[in-house]
Amino acid sequence: MATYTPPIDDIAFLLNDVLGFDDLMQALPGHEEVNAELAISVLEEGGKFCAGILEPINRSGDEEGSRLENGVVSTPKGFAEAYKAFVEAGWGGLSGNVEFGGQGLPRVMQILLDEMLSSANLSFGLFPGLTRGAVEAIEHHASEELKATYLPKMISGEWTGAMALTESSAGTDLGLLTTRAEPVGDGSFKIKGNKIFISSGDQDFGGNIIHLVLARLPDAPKGVKGISLFLVPKFLVNEDGSLGARNGMSVGSLEHKMGIHAQPTCVMNYDGAVGWIVGEPGRGLNAMFTMMNAERLFVGIQGLGIAEAANQKAAHYARERLQGRSADGSRGPVPIIEHPDVRKMLLTGRSFIDGARALAIWTAMQMDLASRHPDAEERRKADGMVALMTPVVKAAFTDFGFETAVISQQVFGGHGFIREWGMEQFVRDARITQIYEGTNGVQAMDLVGRKLTMEDGALAERFFAMVRADLNQAKATVPTIANATGEALERLETASKALLASRADLAAAGSAATDYLRLFALVSFGWMWTRMAAATQDKDNALARRKQAVAQFFADKMLPQTIGLAASIANGSRSIMALDADLF
């Protein structure tokens, strides 16, 4: 079985030849010293860690799973050691704030590390991923005292983080949650309630576990306006920073899941646990969305990472597996990669992966821009692009990521269904990414209902104009992909105008949402394929030939989907809303 190869050459190509990483870093105070060379050398080391330490415990972790015995969680063999090595090597604090001991490197590098973590071991990657989400919420909303107490050890990774939002009757609709927070009088609160689906809710790595818990203050109004956010540590922290008494919280059970078995996804009981408020009373959702937006991008990257790993293994298998005759019948058995339908499956995955990675880096560059550019207007514009792209990255990357895992498994035929080959784990693990941190249907509603309507549609128009300009520039040199993407962009703009015009009609928005998000993503990938094709059109090396061929495939075989999506959107909501609920 092939092992995972970190896609360093592809990353270098994107940073150097397609997306102008060095120029951006030059323009960002604090990042002037960062360039592609540095980024690549760091990511090469990160890739070695992922391939050498994390991938080898991915399947064994799935088989063994996390366990709960007598209230104590055990992660699978090798996880605690790997986590210790991860922290010691400094990977936890890569993009962390230097003020609290982080290395302050750009988001671009972080998401590329996240991709490799997700390729190698999705369950493991959730520990640092959730810690970083919690760090962002604390950094942006907590008191100086909380920051000083918790951030250094969370950024180093010595302590991990968890987000405790969902309750059994309050998932998408957090306004229904019932966990309560009672003020003690000394600035702290007693938290009482039960939460479910808490990823990284406990572990056996040592250190502390910092839960960010959504709860209601006494007399808080109903609905989302009555929700506040609380920092609730597993161990209370002494004045000198050492760990004190166990807090009043416990793991009720571990969820029995389809995938990510190594992840201890917890049912948590808070029985008067001591907590401290993060942000203003009643503004818990606001603080939560700071971490949630970071997590949504992270989850999108998970979809990309799993797809890369699955596609690599499928391509390797397809080169080795001998079965059937060549197309002209003259040779056989031949490697199945000679068969057109196998090639099509591999190219479908590859054309998503490379387009998505480029788009992810572009989005992360906008995040770096938004947090560091000296010009406030530039920051505002970049922030808008990140807001627009967040639901697209979360939902499209995980939908295409799951589809890529499935077709990569299909390349293996019957062997793909057998656990030993590892392909079915990709499918089971990838499935959660379409669900958690807001289901993909919720992402699509966010895109249509909130993001498309931002600035009265001007934000989306700015994005489309930028894409159009790039396509026009590339038309002469790479006409196939530029023109096919241009036609798809027209479909997207038409759909956008129609949805903006009928924005008061929530049934129309909801009926179009998932089609619209997929259309939006395909255009965005096409934009990136146009730029990748343009960057390689005068070259003749292996990477250039690969990009040219896959760009052509994306134009010929993937972009046609946009025609059907546009037609479906144009057909409106009548057929979706007509049927009585009891007749389904």
Added chain:
Amino acid sequence: MATYTPPIDDIAFLLNDVLGFDDLMQALPGHEEVNAELAISVLEEGGKFCAGILEPINRSGDEEGSRLENGVVSTPKGFAEAYKAFVEAGWGGLSGNVEFGGQGLPRVMQILLDEMLSSANLSFGLFPGLTRGAVEAIEHHASEELKATYLPKMISGEWTGAMALTESSAGTDLGLLTTRAEPVGDGSFKIKGNKIFISSGDQDFGGNIIHLVLARLPDAPKGVKGISLFLVPKFLVNEDGSLGARNGMSVGSLEHKMGIHAQPTCVMNYDGAVGWIVGEPGRGLNAMFTMMNAERLFVGIQGLGIAEAANQKAAHYARERLQGRSADGSRGPVPIIEHPDVRKMLLTGRSFIDGARALAIWTAMQMDLASRHPDAEERRKADGMVALMTPVVKAAFTDFGFETAVISQQVFGGHGFIREWGMEQFVRDARITQIYEGTNGVQAMDLVGRKLTMEDGALAERFFAMVRADLNQAKATVPTIANATGEALERLETASKALLASRADLAAAGSAATDYLRLFALVSFGWMWTRMAAATQDKDNALARRKQAVAQFFADKMLPQTIGLAASIANGSRSIMALDADLF
């Protein structure tokens, strides 16, 4: 959690109002006594068995799994008892040949029973499903003596059957298989070799297990022409029909699988096991295809059955689960079935399921026609339709079936990922149906390479003409679905002509195959939706309102996919064949 409700009303509607079941039965010697009323009353009982006996052991069977200890296979708790009850109630022999003790009922009833079995318990359904495949091969190809010895007890279900084809290096490409059969001199053979992926390869129900094993005779030519088929029983059968000595075969291990955990999928070792040839030497693939074609339709029906069960549970959950506000903001929390995207997921599943069931019945009617119609030309034509439809039913039903399982799971949000809810099992179980009995890519190649070219294209043309005639007839009364299907049919006919014209170009055929099969299936479902809409257009009851609304949905939201598929096909094979194998 909702329990499965057999779709008896929908079946009655299709038999009575859409597909003219009674008229067909009248025309078929031996089936004159069969009519929809009889069929429904039998299927109602079958449905009770599936919902009452088989569904309750579906999830427990998944959790427990089949086990192998000291060479002995144990199926999960309740399976042996359920199988005994299944046989005692006579379900095994429903459509079996009366000459050997079967009830001789039509294939239409069999596939509807199969659907319910698959909805309730896919792993269980594979026991009678594979037995029936083996019965067909024996009935059509074996000697009278073998028939007399084995068929009565296999048709009753007292003995089960298994198909032993695949070896670790010979899957799709059976020409590579190495299992050997040496003549003993008394008419029997000694079988030596190893097979993998053998569903129902062993069980603990008692009785015998009849393996049909592909193997090579000494000095047989290489490739598929050197393959013969052998009947190899677990226990040798004494002259009086009682069970004798254990044959020289054993279960090497059980496969560790993504799903169908209750099914004992065996690695089989044949260590000089005694067997008897079925059919002519070197004609093993021919005999195998008799059972394979029956199995392919059965597997397609499995996809339909899982989709029905998953969609039912999702619709029930969506009516019960309260989350979010109504579209106008006035009420909340509301049942999530009020949200457009949830409705869209449910309708996507439903529009496939009802269309597929209608098409399955139509196909089974062609099978009944092909085996019993007094006019040879009618039989030949019906046989052609079955050949044409076999890959479509196998691949499209399982692809859409898997997709329906996934979106039905998605309706449950995070709960869908949790094992206790049972939705993730549907996804894991459905996944195998896209792989076994010939992967769906192989089915697509069969459709494009073999079926489309039959009679130099005249068979497909006859099908298209029949569809066109039905659409024309329905245009005046149900224009939306009839016209939308008509446009999709034009796309299919254009693609068909192009593929026929370039039939020598195997890369073109292979590159278009999966797109073409999906296009073919969508047109076929649209044809059935047109007929269902036409049959209900002047009625105003719950079933009629449901059919009208879902037909509209299929026209508005599913048929647009055909535009993209046709465009992708038209873009040819260049982008699929261009890339060097080592650059993937």
